[in-house]
Amino acid sequence: GAGVSQSPSNKVTEKGKDVELRCDPISGHTALYWYRQSLGQGLEFLIYFQGNSAPDKSGLPSDRFSAERTGGSVSTLTIQRTQQEDSAVYLCASSPGTGIPLTYNEQFFGPGTRLTVL
Amino acid sequence: EDKVVQSPLSLVVHEGDTVTLNCSYEVTNFRSLLWYKQEKKAPTFLFMLTSSGIEKKSGRLSSILDKKELFSILNITATQTGDSAVYLCAVEGYNTDKLIFGTGTRLQVFP
Numbered sequence: 025g026a027g028v029s030q031s032p033s034n035k036v037t038e039k040g041k042d043v044e045l046r047c048d049p050i051s052g053h054t055a056l057y058w059y060r061q062s063l064g065q066g067l068e069f070l071i072y073f074q075g076n077s078a079p080d081k082s083g084l085p086s087d088r089f090s091a092e093r094t095g096g097s098v099s100t101l102t103i104q105r106t107q108q109e110d111s112a113v114y115l116c117a118s119s120p121g122t123g124i125p126l127t128y129n130e131q132f133f134g135p136g137t138r139l140t141v142l
Numbered sequence: 143e144d145k146v147v148q149s150p151l152s153l154v155v156h157e158g159d160t161v162t163l164n165c166s167y168e169v170t171n172f173r174s175l176l177w178y179k180q181e182k183k184a185p186t187f188l189f190m191l192t193s194s195g196i197e198k199k200s201g202r203l204s205s206i207l208d209k210k211e212l213f214s215i216l217n218i219t220a221t222q223t224g225d226s227a228v229y230l231c232a233v234e235g236y237n238t239d240k241l242i243f244g245t246g247t248r249l250q251v252f253p
Binding site: 057059066067068069072080083115131132133134135136 | 146148184185186187230232240241242243244245246
């Protein structure tokens with residue numbers, strides 16, 4: 025497929041458990057983003073990867089959240105010791121990155137993972 | 143602090159009505175403003191605006207940016223039930239590639 029894919033589509037977990045969310049960006053896209061959308065909220069930026077540069081982690085809400093991107097492609101968002109307030113839809117997006125005029129700002133979003141923490 | 147404010151938060155109209163959605167922003171070194179439509183989970187791209195006064199148009203949707211007054215509007219004419227969605231506005235500054243989103247406007251179009 026040509027789009028961004030995410031897995032799982034839905035995840036229900038118990039409070040205190042760790043979860044891993046996966047994102048497969050569009051091939052060739054150097055930039056990858058994680059966002060969180062809670063009920064009734066806009067998209068909240070979490071973390072941003074650009075090529076081999078150090079990631080921008082400024083949006084991570086706590087040290088329970090971490091993300092990595094292996095080989096400049098697939099990314100995993102890990103939430104440790106989940107809390108009920110972590111319940112949200114986690115969206116991943118990718119873009120071609122800087123340097124390509126007119127199109128580089130457009131982020132292509134995946135279908136998201138709905139996380140429910142009981 | 144960079145921020146994006148959208149209004150109204152919610153809008154209910156009948157098919158055929160015209161709606162105007164508002165987005166005001168504050169961002170350091172503004173680069174672009176983007177509009178997205180979100181029906182289920184993933185937002186879909188509508189418009190990217192970088193220059194004031196130039197209207198972008200796609201079918202019944204159009205958008206314009208005012209960089210002096212720091213806002214943008216999204217117009218939808220002759221609304222249809224398929225226009226029902228959350229419309230998100232996002233801005234980007236030159237110093238970063240990340241988007242700052244507003245909370246969105248939820249539009250409901252009834253037959």
